[in-house]
Amino acid sequence: MATSSVTDLQSYCRQVAQQAHAAAARLAHVTDQVKQAWLRRSAQCLRQQCQQLLEANARDLEAAPGFGLTPAQTDRLRLTPERIEGIARGLEEVALLPDPVGEVIESRVRPNGLEVARVRVPLGVVFFVYESRPNVTADAAALCVKSGNAVILRGGKEAAHSSRAIVELMTEAAREVGLPEHSFQLVATQDREAVGHFLKLDEYISLAIPRGGEGLIRRVVAEATMPVLKHYAGNCHVYVDEHADLDMAVRIVVNAKCQRPGVCNALESLLVHRAVAQPFWTQAAPELARHQVEIRGDEATRQLVPGAKPATEEDYRAEYLDLILSAKVVDSLQEAVEHINRYGSHHTDAIVTQRLDHARRFVAGVDSAAVMVNASTRFNDGGEFGLGAEIGISTDKFHARGPCGLKELTTYKWVVYGDGQTRS
Numbered sequence: 001m002a003t004s005s006v007t008d009l010q011s012y013c014r015q016v017a018q019q020a021h022a023a024a025a026r027l028a029h030v031t032d033q034v035k036q037a038w039l040r041r042s043a044q045c046l047r048q049q050c051q052q053l054l055e056a057n058a059r060d061l062e063a064a065p066g067f068g069l070t071p072a073q074t075d076r077l078r079l080t081p082e083r084i085e086g087i088a089r090g091l092e093e094v095a096l097l098p099d100p101v102g103e104v105i106e107s108r109v110r111p112n113g114l115e116v117a118r119v120r121v122p123l124g125v126v127f128f129v130y131e132s133r134p135n136v137t138a139d140a141a142a143l144c145v146k147s148g149n150a151v152i153l154r155g156g157k158e159a160a161h162s163s164r165a166i167v168e169l170m171t172e173a174a175r176e177v178g179l180p181e182h183s184f185q186l187v188a189t190q191d192r193e194a195v196g197h198f199l200k201l202d203e204y205i206s207l208a209i210p211r212g213g214e215g216l217i218r219r220v221v222a223e224a225t226m227p228v229l230k231h232y233a234g235n236c237h238v239y240v241d242e243h244a245d246l247d248m249a250v251r252i253v254v255n256a257k258c259q260r261p262g263v264c265n266a267l268e269s270l271l272v273h274r275a276v277a278q279p280f281w282t283q284a285a286p287e288l289a290r291h292q293v294e295i296r297g298d299e300a301t302r303q304l305v306p307g308a309k310p311a312t313e314e315d316y317r318a319e320y321l322d323l324i325l326s327a328k329v330v331d332s333l334q335e336a337v338e339h340i341n342r343y344g345s346h347h348t349d350a351i352v353t354q355r356l357d358h359a360r361r362f363v364a365g366v367d368s369a370a371v372m373v374n375a376s377t378r379f380n381d382g383g384e385f386g387l388g389a390e391i392g393i394s395t396d397k398f399h400a401r402g403p404c405g406l407k408e409l410t411t412y413k414w415v416v417y418g419d420g421q422t423r424s
Contacts, residue, residue, distance in 0.1 A: 012194075016152055016187065017205055020182055021150070022182065024122065027183055032101075039095035040092060043091040056164070056165035057165075060160065077134070086135070091142050095146075113418065117415045119412060125151070126391075128151055129216065130156065131155075131213065134162035134163050140153060141170055147406045150182065152185055157190045163186060199224045200223075207229060209229045209391055210228065234265060234266070234393075235318065236256070236350075238377065239271040239351045240280055242276055244353050248374060256378055257288065257323070257325055258323070263321075265347065265380045274330065282304075296315045298329060311328070337365035341365075349371055350374075385405075387403055389405070391404050391409065
């Protein structure tokens with residue numbers, strides 16, 4: 001879309017929001033059978049047009065160096081036949097999930113005979129702003145529409161060609177099955193000012209969800225006139241307890257840091273109890289070095305890990321999204337908990353321990369959206385939690401926390417049935 005003036009851009013954004021608002025009213029009445037048919041047909045289209053998607057993605061990858069993307073960010077952008085198959089399977093998994101719309105959360109009959117129920121309903125219109133991951137385009141459209149919401153997709157310029165190709169295929173599937181027009185729309189301009197215009201349209205948009213760097217998220221929070229579901233950063237921790245199985249601890253740490261370092265649930269900061277620091281680092285340091293992980297540690301860590309660099313306060317707060325790991329030796333579980341609550345981002349934190357009482361103290365003490373016991377932080381993911389795909393991971397406490405799937409994209413209304421009761 002080419003815009004010749006600020007007025008044209010404002011008008012375009014308002015038109016998109018109005019179309020989404022009208023579609024949301026129609027979506028509230030669409031059966032789950034239609035939504036399932038759309039998701040399954042979309043999956044078929046993605047598989048059938050795999051080469052078309054790869055060609056669109058190649059254009060994005062070619063432009064990636066000009067956007068200053070790191071290798072980890074470029075990896076998040078890249079599509080392969082295997083990743084396209086994963087996107088298609090994800091759509092089919094969402095299709096099979098129970099439709100949350102109309103679910104009776106609770107109900108009761110009052111002494112006067114009134115039947116009172118709390119029933120799950122869609123939010124309305126979601127404005128979703130995200131960066132550099134074409135698979136998120138499909139995930140967000142699937143989750144929003146399945147939960148009865150229209151969605152406005154504002155993807156990053158880095159994945160513009162890939163996202164457009166995915167949306168075109170899913171739009172074709174929507175027409176085939178009779179899904180309401182404009183149920184999902186990809187914003188057709190990369191003008192940054194468009195985001196600001198959408199964030200002022202709270203009469204049409206119910207919720208904004210930014211998914212990307214901290215700068216983007218802070219901008220959305222500052223400018224939005226509607227509620228925002230967010231997390232600023234993913235500074236995730238693993239604490240290796242004095243009663244840890246060290247072989248298990250090394251496996252978890254290597255997986256959490258190295259399996260995919262450029263994502264928000266990757267390990268960024270490692271805490272090790274002093275009682276096991278020497279044997280742990282004897283095992284862990286060579287494994288992390290094999291993956292080319294740079295260690296930035298306190299004095300105790302640097303004595304145990306040759307080549308480790310000094311850690312600063314900023315390191316302990318950092319979300320690197322790269323093969324860099326801050327580390328510290330601690331004297332107690334309580335010190336680990338206090339460190340995490342001070343420096344962490346309330347995203348995902350883990351303990352490795354063989355002591356159930358220590359696990360319970362850690363779980364109770366760490367104020368994060370997800371707390372893992374003897375498992376990698378990488379499992380904080382909508383698919384891994386059985387939610388199907390996710391639209392994001394919230395570190396807020398209202399109205400949703402952790403991976404946000406179908407139910408987190410709904411609210412509720414009270415429905416009351418009577419037979420003529422009046423209040424005295």
